[in-house]
Amino acid sequence: MVVSGVAATAPPIPPPFTSLDVERIRADFPILSETVRGGRRLVYLDNAATSQKPRQVIEAISRFYSGENANIHRGLHYLSERATAAYDAAREKVARFLGAGAPSEIVFTRGTTEAINLVAQSWGRSSLRPGDEVLATGMEHHANLVPWQVVCEQTGATFRAVPITDRGELDLEAFDRLLSDRTRLFAVGHVSNALGTVNPVRDLAARARARGALVLVDGAQSAPHMAVDVSELGCDFFACSGHKLFGPTGIGVLYGRQSILDAMPPWQTGGDMIERVTLERSTWAAPPARFEAGTPPIAEVMGLGAAIDYVESVGLDAIGQWESDLLSRATELVGALPGVRLVGTARAKAAMLSFVLDGVHPHDVGTVLDDEGIAVRAGHHCAQPVMQRFGLPATVRASFAFYNTPDEIEALVRGVERARKVFG
Numbered sequence: 454m455v456v457s458g459v460a461a462t463a464p465p466i467p468p469p470f471t472s473l474d475v476e477r478i479r480a481d482f483p484i485l486s487e488t489v490r491g492g493r494r495l496v497y498l499d500n501a502a503t504s505q506k507p508r509q510v511i512e513a514i515s516r517f518y519s520g521e522n523a524n525i526h527r528g529l530h531y532l533s534e535r536a537t538a539a540y541d542a543a544r545e546k547v548a549r550f551l552g553a554g555a556p557s558e559i560v561f562t563r564g565t566t567e568a569i570n571l572v573a574q575s576w577g578r579s580s581l582r583p584g585d586e587v588l589a590t591g592m593e594h595h596a597n598l599v600p601w602q603v604v605c606e607q608t609g610a611t612f613r614a615v616p617i618t619d620r621g622e623l624d625l626e627a628f629d630r631l632l633s634d635r636t637r638l639f640a641v642g643h644v645s646n647a648l649g650t651v652n653p654v655r656d657l658a659a660r661a662r663a664r665g666a667l668v669l670v671d672g673a674q675s676a677p678h679m680a681v682d683v684s685e686l687g688c689d690f691f692a693c694s695g696h697k698l699f700g701p702t703g704i705g706v707l708y709g710r711q712s713i714l715d716a717m718p719p720w721q722t723g724g725d726m727i728e729r730v731t732l733e734r735s736t737w738a739a740p741p742a743r744f745e746a747g748t749p750p751i752a753e754v755m756g757l758g759a760a761i762d763y764v765e766s767v768g769l770d771a772i773g774q775w776e777s778d779l780l781s782r783a784t785e786l787v788g789a790l791p792g793v794r795l796v797g798t799a800r801a802k803a804a805m806l807s808f809v810l811d812g813v814h815p816h817d818v819g820t821v822l823d824d825e826g827i828a829v830r831a832g833h834h835c836a837q838p839v840m841q842r843f844g845l846p847a848t849v850r851a852s853f854a855f856y857n858t859p860d861e862i863e864a865l866v867r868g869v870e871r872a873r874k875v876f877g
């Protein structure tokens with residue numbers, strides 16, 4: 454799914470599409486046959502915000518509530534045993550999906566945001582000291598910025614960010630300058646949700662770890678679109694969200710290297726995360742239970758397991774190839790429209806297109822597209838420093854998934870042309 458993302462100036466020649474049985478896939482997603490805005494066919498191009506769910510996921514959740522619902526770990530009755538076994542099996546599936554060494558390296562969270570806050574407040578709050586530094590980048594989602602700013606304020610550590618270039622790539626010379634023996638943790642997005650840039654995480658992680666820093670990868674935008682192997686990436690933490698991975702909301706994953714998780718104190722406390730409690734003091738269970746206080750989102754875990762099965766049945770290589778073709782076509786067609794400026798033209802890009810239209814506010818473009826039944830995002834995409842870097846209040850972002858089609862890109866192109874005529 455890594456493609457060159459430079460706008461074409463020549464007349465667009467549609468590239469051939471790789472084969473994916475997209476109509477069969479679309480039939481699995483009930484919402485894709487909905488109509489919106491008075492009978493318009495839904496064209497859903499807001500996948501970076503959240504993706505749609507196949508019936509296999511919807512049915513897994515429904516099946517759990519209809520015939521299997523029970524709390525886990527607490528009861529010795531039949532349903533509780535089954536729910537516990539299914540919950541543990543889902544953890545094993547996630548561990549395999551992400552290339553973790555063991556299921557105990559997988560902590561279930563509410564999402565990427567909670568996973569990063571967990572690391573910041575558990576590892577960060579207990580280990581950072583004045584003089585230490587946390588290095589992030591200027592293209593992070595707020596979820597991978599604000600928790601680090603806050604924990605730096607709490608501990609007296611210093612927060613720094615690697616700047617980005619005009620193309621929307623990380624400034625690697627600046628990265629090398631900013632990285633030092635003081636850097637305790639490097640927090641980096643695998644794929645930028647505002648620009649689509651795919652960062653060279655493996656190389657960056659190797660450089661950071663060579664200086665003794667831990668590496669946290671925000672994989673919210675990569676896990677749904679490319680094969681991820683945390684051991685190959687060489688990171689210490691990896692966070693992602695179920696709802697972007699064609700699974701339910703309310704469930705996310707934190708991968709943590711076992712030796713680091715073992716040494717981390719709990720973040721939230723209460724039921725299910727303890728070893729022994731007396732009225733004087735309490736001791737903690739081993740990870741991952743230590744980090745899963747209270748009743749977890751059990752049905753959502755079932756849904757996430759079904760989502761991973763679904764994605765694997767389509768195949769991440771096939772998904773990557775299809776999305777790369779979608780991105781190439783969208784880049785050529787949208788990039789060639791008069792008045793359009795693509796924001797984020799990194800050499801390695803994931804399947805999303807951020808752009809502005811001369812003289813038209815991104816929200817107005819979004820409204821015209823919405824009128825046509827086309828769902829995109831217009832805004833700062835929870836990455837205000839990126840907007841500040843490019844001197845923009847907002848961009849329009851079309852983000853693709855493997856169920857999107859070349860026809861839908863053409864609908865997007867017609868919609869943007871219409872926005873220019875209406876407002877331009």
Ligand code: PMP
Pocket residue numbers: 501502563564565566567594596597642644645646671673674694696835
């Ligand atoms: N990081 C990135 C790169 C994202 O795109 C998002 C979601 N937009 C998040 C983190 C936060 O994910 P969630 O809201 O699911 O916690």
